[in-house]
Amino acid sequence: MARKLHDTARDALSGLLFDGMTIAAGGFGLCGIPETLIDEIRRSGVKDLTIISNNAGVDDFGLGLLLQSRQVRKMISSYVGENKEFERQYLTGVLELEFNPQGTLAERLRAGGAGIAGFYTRTGVGTIVADGKEEKIFGGERYILETGLTADLAIVKAWRGDEKGNLVYRKTARNFNPMVATSSRVTVAEVEELLPAGAIDPDHVHTPSIFVQRMILAERNEKRIEKRIVRGEV
Amino acid sequence: MPWTRNDMAARAARELRDGFYVNLGIGIPTLVADNIPEGMDVTLQSENGMLGLGPYPDAAHVDADIINAGKETITELAGTSYVSSADSFGMIRGGHIDLSVLGAMEVAENGDIANWMIPGKMVKGMGGAMDLVAGVRRIIVLMDHVSRDGTPKFRKSCTLPLTGSAVVDMLITDLAVFARADRSARFRLIECAPGVDPDQVRALTEADFDI
Numbered sequence: 001m002a003r004k005l006h007d008t009a010r011d012a013l014s015g016l017l018f019d020g021m022t023i024a025a026g027g028f029g030l031c032g033i034p035e036t037l038i039d040e041i042r043r044s045g046v047k048d049l050t051i052i053s054n055n056a057g058v059d060d061f062g063l064g065l066l067l068q069s070r071q072v073r074k075m076i077s078s079y080v081g082e083n084k085e086f087e088r089q090y091l092t093g094v095l096e097l098e099f100n101p102q103g104t105l106a107e108r109l110r111a112g113g114a115g116i117a118g119f120y121t122r123t124g125v126g127t128i129v130a131d132g133k134e135e136k137i138f139g140g141e142r143y144i145l146e147t148g149l150t151a152d153l154a155i156v157k158a159w160r161g162d163e164k165g166n167l168v169y170r171k172t173a174r175n176f177n178p179m180v181a182t183s184s185r186v187t188v189a190e191v192e193e194l195l196p197a198g199a200i201d202p203d204h205v206h207t208p209s210i211f212v213q214r215m216i217l218a219e220r221n222e223k224r225i226e227k228r229i230v231r232g233e234v
Numbered sequence: 235m236p237w238t239r240n241d242m243a244a245r246a247a248r249e250l251r252d253g254f255y256v257n258l259g260i261g262i263p264t265l266v267a268d269n270i271p272e273g274m275d276v277t278l279q280s281e282n283g284m285l286g287l288g289p290y291p292d293a294a295h296v297d298a299d300i301i302n303a304g305k306e307t308i309t310e311l312a313g314t315s316y317v318s319s320a321d322s323f324g325m326i327r328g329g330h331i332d333l334s335v336l337g338a339m340e341v342a343e344n345g346d347i348a349n350w351m352i353p354g355k356m357v358k359g360m361g362g363a364m365d366l367v368a369g370v371r372r373i374i375v376l377m378d379h380v381s382r383d384g385t386p387k388f389r390k391s392c393t394l395p396l397t398g399s400a401v402v403d404m405l406i407t408d409l410a411v412f413a414r415a416d417r418s419a420r421f422r423l424i425e426c427a428p429g430v431d432p433d434q435v436r437a438l439t440e441a442d443f444d445i
Contacts, residue, residue: 028282028283028301028305028319029282029301029305030305031282031298031299031301031305032299054319077359078359078360078361078362079358079359079360079361080358080359081358081359082305087356090356091356097357099357099359099360101360101361101362101363101364101365102281102319102323102360102361102362102365103281103319103322103323103326103327103362103364103365103369104364104365105319106318106319106320106322106323107320107323107327109320110320121327121368122327122368122369123327123364123365123368123369124364124368125368125398125399126346126396126398126399126400127364127395127396127397127398127399128395128396129360129364159299169316170299171284171297171299171300171310171316172280172282172283172284172299172300172301172316173298173299174283174316174317174318175282175283175318175319176318176319177318178318178320179318179319179320206318223298223299224298225296225298225301225307226301226305226306227301227304227305227306227307228296228306228307229290229291229306229307229308230290230291230292230293230296230307231289231290231291231292232292233293
């Protein structure tokens with residue numbers, strides 16, 4: 001069996017990183033983000049990155065760490081509200097930003113990974129999101145053309161993975177990870193729990209092994225909570 | 235006497251029907267969840283990929299892997315399912331969600347909504363708002379009738395960048411409720427808060443509406 005499992009994040013990313021590259025990252029907020037791989041990308045010093053990710057982390061956690069170290073040139077995201085360093089870099093022109101509606105971003109990644117060059121959606125019709133995009137009428141309704149997105153590298157976080165590369169996500173930590181995993185020829189997955197091949201029910205696999213080229217056991221599972229709301233404390 | 239935020243949420247909850255699948259926006263709309271009539275089967279969807287949201291957890295059941303679209307910790311219920319973001323927005327864009335209740339900065343008399351961006355200020359992003367207004371079958375907006383400086387927020391046309399065009403079906407403010415039969419119809423004032431009369435509403439509204 002081709003060996004996908006690597007001992008360290010450094011090994012797993014070896015030979016994959018280059019300045020100016022595009023990286024797609026799974027996660028929603030701080031939930032289901034590849035913490036270990038982000039740490040290693042920061043350590044590597046690779047720069048001028050374009051990052052495709054729904055959010056940009058917070059100042060000192062998640063993708064915020066790569067903003068802090070000035071490794072990011074452009075973000076393709078739907079919401080970046082929780083990050084002061086992001087705001088500072090954006091307002092001073094250091095950081096470029098492309099906003100996509102959240103569902104459009106998810107579908108662009110899904111389409112890119114599925115070999116679909118573009119799709120028509122009603123989302124964004126009549127707004128600045130439609131600027132410069134082809135508009136077409138289907139069944140009397142207006143739609144705009146959005147294009148598929150691919151990346152040079154995809155990084156995802158899964159709950160369980162088997163050594164073949166099949167992945168299972170846990171609860172809302174699934175979010176963008178399945179589409180991100182398909183969006184590149186090279187996907188590196190970090191998993192919380194590593195299992196032998198056959199330990200995952202084939203009917204329960206979320207991301208099949210074909211979409212995972214390299215994997216590691218996650219070294220960092222801090223899973224920071226952005227808004228801890230507890231009944232009775234509200 | 236203007237309605238409170240909870241009054242507004244309770245009024246929106248009167249639009250719920252048994253069996254509805256509903257997406258609630260961040261802010262005042264989340265209060266709608268506390269006003270679902272007893273015994274009514276309403277399933278809440280969260281666009282990050284959860285169908286069947288439960289209440290906030292107690293301290294012993296906080297789980298970093300269970301959050302809502304506002305990134306708040308939440309719980310699951312019997313019958314909850316989790317999906318990817320692509321599948322979640324398939325539900326939204328595909329017209330499978332019956333109702334969404336959202337906040338707004340401005341609504342126009344043709345049903346345009348602006349709720350994501352103020353030019354010149356830091357832009358946080360639209361998140362899932364544009365997908366929701368484009369795809370969900372019925373859109374109810376909850377917002378204050380006027381801004382803090384007294385400017386009417388129900389306008390002839392929005393001054394802020396739009397989230398969606400001609401998509402609002404019902405508008406509930408702290409002073410009144412406006413509704414329309416379809417998305418090409420004019421809005422009609424259908425209710426006023428206690429002690430508020432239509433002339434007062436008219437005076438505080440830039441949009442043209444029927445009574």
